[in-house]
Amino acid sequence: MVACTAAAALLSGCGGDGASATGGGVKDGKVTITMGLYGVMGFKETGLIEKYEKENPDVTVKVEAAGDEQTYYTALQTHLASGSGLKDVQGIEIGRAKEITDTQAGKFTDFAGTKGADHFLPWKQAQITTKDGKVLGLGTDTGPMAVCYRKDLFEQAGLPTDREEVGKLWAGDWAKYVETGEKFAKGNKDKKVSYLDSASGLFNAMVYGNSEQYYDKSGQLIYKTNPAIKEAWDLSSEAAKKNLTAKLPQFQPGWDPGLANGTFATTVCPAWMLAHISDKAGDANKGKWDVAKAPKGANWGGSFLGVTEKSPVRDEAKKLVAWLTAPEQQAYLFEKLGNFPSSKTALEDPKVKDATSEYFSGAPTGQIFGAAANEIPAEQVLGRKDGTIKDAFSQGLQLVENGTAPAQAWKTTDERVKKAVG
Numbered sequence: 001m002v003a004c005t006a007a008a009a010l011l012s013g014c015g016g017d018g019a020s021a022t023g024g025g026v027k028d029g030k031v032t033i034t035m036g037l038y039g040v041m042g043f044k045e046t047g048l049i050e051k052y053e054k055e056n057p058d059v060t061v062k063v064e065a066a067g068d069e070q071t072y073y074t075a076l077q078t079h080l081a082s083g084s085g086l087k088d089v090q091g092i093e094i095g096r097a098k099e100i101t102d103t104q105a106g107k108f109t110d111f112a113g114t115k116g117a118d119h120f121l122p123w124k125q126a127q128i129t130t131k132d133g134k135v136l137g138l139g140t141d142t143g144p145m146a147v148c149y150r151k152d153l154f155e156q157a158g159l160p161t162d163r164e165e166v167g168k169l170w171a172g173d174w175a176k177y178v179e180t181g182e183k184f185a186k187g188n189k190d191k192k193v194s195y196l197d198s199a200s201g202l203f204n205a206m207v208y209g210n211s212e213q214y215y216d217k218s219g220q221l222i223y224k225t226n227p228a229i230k231e232a233w234d235l236s237s238e239a240a241k242k243n244l245t246a247k248l249p250q251f252q253p254g255w256d257p258g259l260a261n262g263t264f265a266t267t268v269c270p271a272w273m274l275a276h277i278s279d280k281a282g283d284a285n286k287g288k289w290d291v292a293k294a295p296k297g298a299n300w301g302g303s304f305l306g307v308t309e310k311s312p313v314r315d316e317a318k319k320l321v322a323w324l325t326a327p328e329q330q331a332y333l334f335e336k337l338g339n340f341p342s343s344k345t346a347l348e349d350p351k352v353k354d355a356t357s358e359y360f361s362g363a364p365t366g367q368i369f370g371a372a373a374n375e376i377p378a379e380q381v382l383g384r385k386d387g388t389i390k391d392a393f394s395q396g397l398q399l400v401e402n403g404t405a406p407a408q409a410w411k412t413t414d415e416r417v418k419k420a421v422g
Contacts, residue, residue, distance in 0.1 A: 024088040024313045030058055031316050036087035037065040038072035040275070041140065041303065043324055046336045052323060059316065068251070069093050073387070080107050088311040089321060092137055092304040094127060095387030098215075100306070101130045102384055108306045109314055111135040111321075119327055119345040123378055128304045136306050138325040139342035141333070143270035143301030144372035145205055145294050147177070148277060151361065152288050153265040157187035163363060167293040174206050174295045178235060181244040184265060194246035197264045199236040199401055200394035201250050205268040206232035207390075209298035209376075214390075215383030221421065223389065224414065236397055237406040247401045249394055256280040262288075270300040271340035271369040278359040291363040297375020302342060340369050347373070385421040392416045 024034045035043075043049050044063045053059060064087065066072035073096055079085040086107075092100055100108070111117060112135045124139040147170075151161040159180070160166055170176035181195035188195075196202060207213050210228040215221060223229045239245055246264040248255045250273075258264055259281040269277065269291070281289065305325060307317045323329065330341035331349040338357075341347055347370060355366035383389070396413030400406050 024062075024311060024317070026313060030060065031313050032060045032062060033089065033313055033317050033320055034087040035061060035063045035089040035091075036072070036076065037063060037091045038069045038093070039065070039067070040337070041065070041091060042333045042337045042339055046333060048324060048329055048332070052320060059320070061320065070387075070391070080104055083310075086308045086310070088308060088313055088317040090306050090308060091140075092128065092306050093387065094143075094302045094304075094382070095390060097127045097304065098382035098386060099384040101128060101136055105130045105134055105136060107309055108136040109309050109311070109318065111138055111307075111318065114138070114318065114322055116326065117322055119343045121342055121344050123376075123380065124302070124342040127302075127380070127382055128306075137304035138321050140303045140305060140325055141272055141301070141330070141339035142342045142373060142376075143208075143272060143299050144340055144369045144376060145208070145268060145270045145298045145300050146291050146368050146372060147266055147294050148269040148274070148289055148291055148360070149266045150262060150285075150288055151290050153188075153193060153262060154184070156189060157184045157265070159184060159187065161290070163290050163292045163361075166290070170295045171293070172295055174202070174232075174235060177202070177295050178239050178242075178244065181239060181266075182242065185242070185244060188265075193262060194264045195244040195266060196239065197246050197255060197258060197267045198249045199240040199245050199397040201268045202239055203232045203236040203393060203397055204300060204390065205294065205298055206235065206296075207298075208300045208380075209296045211377040211379050212381045213383075214386055215381055217381055219383065221383070221417075223417065233393070233397075233406070233410065237400045237409070240397065240401045241406070245401055247398070249398060251276075260285065268294065268300075271334075271338050271365070272301060274338040274357060274360065274365065278357075286359050287361055289359065290361040291357070291365060291368055293368060294372060297372050297377075299373075299376045299380065334366075338365065340373065388420045389417055392420060 024032050049061045053061060076090060112133060117138055120139050128137045129135050154161050169180045184195045212226060214223045246258055248258045259277055305321045307314055307321060311317050327343045327345035330343045330346040331351040333339040334341055335351045341352060346352055353366045357363050357365045392413050396409045399409040
């Protein structure tokens with residue numbers, strides 16, 4: 001991938017000859033399109049960018065990807081404020097979508113009416129649409145959720161290992177998931193192994209199964225009065241106080257080694273997380289992991305690709321985005337990485353419907369996550385600072401895991417949220 005130094009990245013789009021402030025441009029009839037992404041979105045890693053370039057020999061696509069989304073978004077906000085350093089195509093995480101549509105609509109081009117882009121799940125595109133109907137991007141993946149678990153650790157603790165039986169342990173109720181954790185703790189002979197990775201993972205899974213989360217439809221903060229938030233906080237705190245967690249928040253230091261070393265027996269996993277687990281847990285744990293239906297349907301994660309309004313290759317960039325998010329490419333990304341489609345057409349592709357995971361004991365991932373996707377609330381209210389608030393609650397639950405009383409941790413979290421959102 002094309003990368004710049006941190007300082008240079010804040011000042012320019014890393015463009016070469018013929019490039020503009022956004023990094024892309026046209027020279028001698030050749031088009032260069034720059035993309036700003038985060039994490040492993042899959043376009044470069046699976047060869048889709050290379051395929052597009054072969055099908056369009058006059059186009060070169062340069063990708064710059066930040067390791068984590070929070071670092072990426074901080075830099076993106078700087079670029080949007082200064083008008084310098086923006087790429088032609090920018091990734092937008094679902095937790096930032098509302099802030100982008102409310103405050104940065106003028107910085108992104110409109111995809112409304114784009115030919116061939118009418119295949120998305122309606123609720124997906126609604127998340128990136130402004131009140132006046134401007135569509136600021138096209139959807140990539142979604143995050144229907146399941147529970148990934150270690151069969152060998154369940155067996156050692158005297159619990160069933162068959163995915164259907166495991167799913168029945170907590171069917172319809174996250175409280176049953178925690179109760180199963182208590183049974184695991186009683187039967188578990190290795191006290192170095194915990195039931196689940198973190199309280200924050202449980203909290204997020206519960207919150208994302210509700211239409212209203214931190215904000216209501218009018219844009220008002222409701223986290224202090226929303227019973228769904230209180231229920232998730234109380235149950236996650238209970239799991240922490242009962243020492244059911246390994247105190248390892250997902251994607252934070254220690255979590256990857258925990259996957260490899262069997263430090264925890266379960267983790268709540270959206271579809272896109274399976275590729276990460278299989279990579280970090282490694283070949284030694286192949287066949288030890290499996291996937292079971294989550295207690296309730298929820299969506300965690302998902303992204304969009306937007307094109308910046310001042311891109312000198314705006315039309316070419318829009319064509320690239322439409323191609324990368326087309327049903328065929330979404331089905332391919334699910335097959336290769338597990339990124340679950342936001343395209344209703346792709347959901348019917350046999351590559352998706354009939355998919356299984358060899359690493360996860362042959363689990364029918366297409367069926368499991370497809371069923372979960374159908375349980376996701378038809379409308380999910382997003383707020384401007386959803387991502388920031390989520391981070392604050394995750395940090396608050398880490399306090400509980402480290403011995404702070406839940407009431408005090410809630411007070412600290414409330415103070416942090418107020419300071420962050422103003």
